[in-house]
Amino acid sequence: MARDGFHWGQVGYTIHxxxxxxxxxxxxxxxxxxxxxxxxxxxRIEAHVNLDNEAxxxxxxxVGMSNECTREGFIFENDEWMDHLVYVKTKHRR
Numbered sequence: 001m002a003r004d005g006f007h008w009g010q011v012g013y014t015i016h017x018x019x020x021x022x023x024x025x026x027x028x029x030x031x032x033x034x035x036x037x038x039x040x041x042x043x044r045i046e047a048h049v050n051l052d053n054e055a056x057x058x059x060x061x062x063v064g065m066s067n068e069c070t071r072e073g074f075i076f077e078n079d080e081w082m083d084h085l086v087y088v089k090t091k092h093r094r
Contacts, residue, residue: 008044009036013059029063037091047087048075060087 011032015025036042047065049056057067065087073081 007042008046009040009042010046010048011036012047013056025059026063029059033063033089042091044088044090049085049087051083051085057085057087063089065089 011029013025013029033045036045045065046068047056047060048071049060051070060067066089068086068088070083070085072083074084075082
């Protein structure tokens with residue numbers, strides 16, 4: 001979470017296979033974003049998604065996020081710097 005003049009947060013999600021496709025993830029992220037926008041007065045929420053994670057891309061889009069950009073060398077994973085897609089939802093584009 002970054003508050004100083006930015007008022008934004010980051011959302012992440014993991015749903016285990018046996019609980020997938022039941023709407024739990026959508027319900028949880030929808031609620032988290034409502035709290036972030038309405039109670040915490042955030043202006044934007046980001047999700048950082050691995051380039052090859054098609055399920056996460058579909059999920060981010062399902063909860064109303066849109067692809068903003070690709071950040072190159074953004075996160076250090078598996079001993080290398082990885083590019084990530086940045087999905088975003090803003091308070092005024094809900």
